[in-house]
Amino acid sequence: MSKLPNIGTSIFTVMSKMATEHGAINLSQGFPNFPVDSLLTDIVTQLAKENVHQYLPMAGYPPLLSNIALLVKKSYRRIILPEIEILITAGATQAIFTTIQALVETDDEVIILDPSYDCYEAPVLLCNATPVRVSLNDDYTPNWDTIAKACSANTKMIIINNPHNPTGKILTQSDFEALESILKKYPKIIVLSDEVYEYITFEEKHISAHTRINLLNRCVMVSSFGKSFHVTGWKVGYLVAPEHLMNEIKKVHQFLVFSVNSLCQVAISEYLDVVSIEGIGILYQEKRDHFRELLKTSRFELLPCEGTYFQVASYAAISNENDVDFCKRLITEYGVAAIPISSFYENGKDLHLIRFCFAKDNATLEEAAKRLCKI
Ligand code: PMP
Ligand code: GLN
DSSP states (O other), X not given: OOSSTTOOSOHHHHHHHXXXXXXXXXXXXOOOOSOOOHHHHHHHHHHHXXXXXXXXXXXXXXXXXXXXXXXXXXXXOOOOOHHHXXXXXXXXXXXXXXXXXXXXXXXXXXXXXXXXXXXXXXXXXXXXXXXXXXXXXXXXXXXXXXXXXXXXXXXXXXXXXXXXXXXXXXXXXXXXXXXXXXXXXXXXOEEEEEOTTTTOBOSSOOOOGGGOTTTGGGEEEEEEHHHHXXXXXXXXXXXXXXXXXXXXXXXXXXXXXXXXXXXXXXXXXXXXXXXXXGGHHHHHHHHHHXXXXXXXXXXXXXXXXXXXXXXXXXXXXXXXXOHHHHHHHHHHHHSEEOEEGGGGSTTOOOOSEEEEEOOSOHHHHHHHHHHHHTO
């Protein structure tokens, strides 16, 4: 008996483990390999000697809540009430899990776009609710007509991920207009907006759900300091929700973790006092451009990348293998690990595409590209 009979081990675990076993360059699971800002590690070293080791208030360290409110105000000109509308979570994963557990009921339907990052479906299934997958268009833009057709009186939630993992697509004004016109017809639907890469966009500016006045009262917005400060292992994120939703979310949160890692919360808060988060878009744009340039002479065809630190590539000119086998061979024969895109699809659709993470120091990207150009 299994509560999740069709859910296996996450592809990120599988590929990272295989990369380690074979000593391959790991461009699979998304995490940076360059050093964290020494300003942040100095704060941690100092704080470790201070009295920051006990439980913090359930919703989060109050100065961190205030700093997030300031950040949201600076980034999106939205005023939020720190003590009421913000919850610090153990990464975006817990924010998403907690939100779904708190708001989705048995037999509800939740719209998940296909392909999607892997952490949305299991929490829906654990609510005895139904994930309804809706395919993105071929260029990975949402197909609002099909999304509208998939909505019904049973739909409780639409999950959007912007910028999108794995394709790096970002939503436009007209996407939000289309979403909002669907929501007008279905007052019950809540939007869960996963924006963990909100500060990692390139030519086009990120449009956050925070800026959409029609969404604010029915949207839970999720972010992660793991992405924004290159500390994925700290697992500190947050969600922003209107009070009526937050009250329900907090009921679950208090029994899932009660409160999140105190030292990391205080460190992030003090770091936010002195740095600006927005610069990371430039850092990753340089990395994206460098990595794409390095792969120019390879036989991979690179898809556009508007945001995130992931580059999707087609290997159709190289091999006919399915993408999982190709990724395995990439590790064992060429010493580079990537993620097969089929793992983001409900039914494992294989388009001969793989995802590379370019959140790496230049030496790593250069060595990986050297190997990839030999294929
Ligand atoms: N959402 C997306 C789209 C992600 O790529 C990730 C993974 N990093 C998460 C959520 C989870 O973030 P966290 O590590 O903060 O739990
Ligand atoms: N979000 C990361 C990625 O897409 C993986 C995080 C994880 O391993 N759970 O690679």
